[in-house]
Amino acid sequence: MTGHGPRLTPLAASLPADVPFVGPEVQERDLGRAFRARIGANESAFGPSPGAIAAHGAAAAEMWKYPEATNHALRHALAEHMGAAPDQVIVGGGIDGLLGTLVRLTVTQGDAVVTSDGAYPTFNYHVTGFGGDLHKVPFRDDREDLPALMARAAETDAKLVYLSNPDNPMGSWYDGATIEAALDAIPDGTLLVLDEAYVEFAPAGTAPRIDPEDPRVIRMRTFSKAYGMAGARVGYATGARGLIRAFDKVRDHFGMARPSQEAALAALADQGWLTEVIARTDAAKARIAAIAQDAGLAPLPSATNFVAIDCGGDGRFARAVLQSLIARGVFVRMPFRPPQDRCIRIGAGLPDELDVLAAELPAALADARESSTA
């Protein structure tokens, strides 16, 4: 029996066993101690609405019941929130889960998909996982290059073109009117995957006005960021009925935890909490920018809950800063691709976490300078 390996599909056999991200808990196990500041995963340390925690707790008593597979109450509330009809809304396991299902529905081996080089790796993971051909467009001026993305989609007859607005990992953004105008240049048969994970943090006017029935776009949002519920795994998408209905063909209908659904419903109802979180996030971002400037570094403008900080050198230098911060107990991440990898990415943490950052960043910079001249 030992010679009898798993008979995977050719596609599955060809895939690496890669993880899109290494989580902070894994790094903590490797380091042998807990991070002093967890400001690397774009989470909201301000947490969810107290009402969401209460609803989550109340749902625990019904944990023995299977989840409500149609996500009826949440989907209806989201429809109202988004100015859509309930059958133009699909709920799923975070944007990660929704991206996976969307790619499965639309991309088969050899299909072209366009994204930015250095944009969200989990999208790429799903495209590769279903055999799609990824075409990557460089960032331009630290933004995803919307005109170039559309042009590449036309050249490649892409099934999907991915845009996160605001962008991760740079925090840059387009105003909504620019996206509305760009849609007129989208090729026939290409669907814009508009990832709005951070849109609640962005200036007014960042979200484009799009008819939910517009067949050229699917927009995705999440409870993982401003709503402070990354651990609950709730995201949603709005789009044309025919596309939204297609999710029911393949999705894991009973897949969303029952307490997560209840918590999301309560979180959505507490827009006051959201306003408070955004204010606290803005204050934290201002402090991160000041800490960077005090250390002689340049913070980039951000419409998200993190700040990209230009470390003033190349990718190797920024990586040395990052590694020193991690060794000093500060969990942060950085962009993957040059020239964006000259930056490190710092999340809007709690005041005591930013105290740690303020104390350690100058030392980490000194470490990096020392190692680069060594």
Added chain:
Amino acid sequence: MTGHGPRLTPLAASLPADVPFVGPEVQERDLGRAFRARIGANESAFGPSPGAIAAHGAAAAEMWKYPEATNHALRHALAEHMGAAPDQVIVGGGIDGLLGTLVRLTVTQGDAVVTSDGAYPTFNYHVTGFGGDLHKVPFRDDREDLPALMARAAETDAKLVYLSNPDNPMGSWYDGATIEAALDAIPDGTLLVLDEAYVEFAPAGTAPRIDPEDPRVIRMRTFSKAYGMAGARVGYATGARGLIRAFDKVRDHFGMARPSQEAALAALADQGWLTEVIARTDAAKARIAAIAQDAGLAPLPSATNFVAIDCGGDGRFARAVLQSLIARGVFVRMPFRPPQDRCIRIGAGLPDELDVLAAELPAALADARESSTA
């Protein structure tokens, strides 16, 4: 833009937008009232361990953090529980989620898969969803027909052969030794998918002794049944390292809700609660059997948390009984295929739910007899 439909893959376009099951909440909305007895989804009304509820509540404070993507603590605890190594264990979103990932890894268009006609529909949903060719073997004596399944797998060069032991929807089972012996007849290249969702309820000796590294089998278990956590979506599988590692190629790494992981870890540690749930379940099953006999019907032996009751007629008659029970506020389900569809399937509910069943079953039978002679 209205003529621009979603450009699905040919496979996705060919799939129906079917839901494997209609949940009780949807039926309640259609009926306009809540069920008086929720004994149709093989849930455990006895609920999870109080320790699991406490751990779930404690984790709510950390809901803002992404889940731990390697499921480290839970996977290690499960490995010890199963006599396996941690890298022989994978955790996923219930058996449903694990079956979906397994099928994705192994089945592509035209690949043969063998199951029983009338066995778990969600497995079939995944196979169809990835383009597999399902070959269905009839039940024999109200059991999944193990020798015929193995023979059909050999005939079709099946990638997967599915067996639930104990079985849903009939509650029947094989002893472990029979499964161990049957494995010697499994064709080269066929993987036995052993669904042990109900095994905690079964007599000693029902679980076969299988080396986790045996490449012929993947076994799947869940916290949805005896552990009373269907709403938390936690399942696990053990298998050979090469196969388990392949899950990392495509799974949604951050997909399991953080509180669900914590609750599962606490539930696993409270085996005393499990013993109590099994005793209460046995008592409920004995009462269901007595209620059936009092109504002149024949309960079938069951190694699960439900009892199949032979209604003494054909599928149409049993469906009439079921529909009358539902109209009377009793949520139950029934097998899909003849001759198993002569039965209805009743879950081990709380005493007051079984009181409702005892009161309504004779009336439902009378309704069904009246409609069948009308």
